[in-house]
Amino acid sequence: MPKPDTFQTPDDDTRALVRSLIESASEVVLATLRPDTATPYLSRVAMAVDPDGVPMTMVSNLAHHTAALEANSACSLMVEAPASKGDAMNHPRLTLHCHARIIDNDDPQRETLRDLFLAQRPKSKLYIDFPDFRFVRFEIENGLLNGGFGKAYLLAPSDIRH
Amino acid sequence: MPKPDTFQTPDDDTRALVRSLIESASEVVLATLRPDTATPYLSRVAMAVDPDGVPMTMVSNLAHHTAALEANSACSLMVEAPASKGDAMNHPRLTLHCHARIIDNDDPQRETLRDLFLAQRPKSKLYIDFPDFRFVRFEIENGLLNGGFGKAYLLAPSDIRH
Numbered sequence: 515m516p517k518p519d520t521f522q523t524p525d526d527d528t529r530a531l532v533r534s535l536i537e538s539a540s541e542v543v544l545a546t547l548r549p550d551t552a553t554p555y556l557s558r559v560a561m562a563v564d565p566d567g568v569p570m571t572m573v574s575n576l577a578h579h580t581a582a583l584e585a586n587s588a589c590s591l592m593v594e595a596p597a598s599k600g601d602a603m604n605h606p607r608l609t610l611h612c613h614a615r616i617i618d619n620d621d622p623q624r625e626t627l628r629d630l631f632l633a634q635r636p637k638s639k640l641y642i643d644f645p646d647f648r649f650v651r652f653e654i655e656n657g658l659l660n661g662g663f664g665k666a667y668l669l670a671p672s673d674i675r676h
Numbered sequence: 677m678p679k680p681d682t683f684q685t686p687d688d689d690t691r692a693l694v695r696s697l698i699e700s701a702s703e704v705v706l707a708t709l710r711p712d713t714a715t716p717y718l719s720r721v722a723m724a725v726d727p728d729g730v731p732m733t734m735v736s737n738l739a740h741h742t743a744a745l746e747a748n749s750a751c752s753l754m755v756e757a758p759a760s761k762g763d764a765m766n767h768p769r770l771t772l773h774c775h776a777r778i779i780d781n782d783d784p785q786r787e788t789l790r791d792l793f794l795a796q797r798p799k800s801k802l803y804i805d806f807p808d809f810r811f812v813r814f815e816i817e818n819g820l821l822n823g824g825f826g827k828a829y830l831l832a833p834s835d836i837r838h
Contacts, residue, residue, distance in 0.1 A: 541763075541764055543705050545716035545717075545718050546716070547714075547716065548773075552709075552714065553709070553751070554708070554751060554752040555707075555752065555771075556705065556707050556752045557822075558754070588713070588715040588716070589716060590707075590718045594720075601702070602702075602703055603703050603720060609718045609719070
C-alpha cells in the first residue's frame, strides 16, 4: 500500500466528490485475482449503490470473475465518471480496495439488494432473477481518490460510505 | 485462466476489432499487484502503440504502479473504445495479460519509443523527458476480447500484434 504521507487529507469536498462518483457510475472496472496465476483479471461490471452507499454488483456463475472471487475475495474497483468528452486522464477516479461478499440467493438481504439494484438499473430486469446470478457486496479496506495532478487522497471506509 | 472451450475462435474480423481498439485508445486501465498484499491495484495510464502494435506507456518513479511493476511484472491492461455515449457494458473491450518490461533511460530503444509516443500523444511533450519517467513495454501472454454478449475470444499474442 502507498505510504499515507504521499496523500492529502480528505475533507468534506473530497467526500462529496467520492459520493458523486459512486452515485453517478452505472458500471465499474473490477480487478480480481486469476485463481491459476494469482495475477490480475479485469472485467467491467454493472453496479448500483448498496444500503451502505458503496457499490454492489451482480455476477453470473458462468463468469470468470465469479470463480476468481470464490477462490480469493480480494479485489479492487475503479469508479469513474460516466463517459464524457475530453481526456479521461483528467477526470477524477476512485479506486476501492475491497473484499467481495457474494450473497447467496437464499440470504434474507437479497430482496433489499434486488429492490435497490432494480430501481437504479431498470434494464437489469432482463437478468436479475436468473438463478445463476448472485449479488456481490464489497467490504471496503480503503480507497484512493485521484482528483487530478497532485491531488491524491487516501480514504477510510467512513470517507466512502454514506 | 478461463478454459479455452468457453471462447469463440478469433478470425480476421476479431483481429480487426482488436487493432481498432488498440489504435483508438489513448489511455488504458492498468492492473498491477500491490507489493504489500499481492492484491490488485488499479490506475489509468496514457498509452501509445509500440513498434509491435501493442500498448506501451510511461511511468513515473513516484507512482505506486511503478513500484508494483518493479516488484512483480505481472499485470493486465483493459483497452476500451474512447468515451462515447451509451452503455459502456455494450462496448467491446479487450483485456491483455502481460508482463511489463520497464525500459531504462539509457536503453538504445528509448529514442524509438519516445518518437512514437510523442507522435501519437503530443501532449506528453510536457513530461516525456522528465528524468523520473520511463517507458514500459508489455510482453503479452494472451488476451481476452469481449465483443458483446456471447462473443468472447481468447487471443494469442499473434492475434494482437500488428
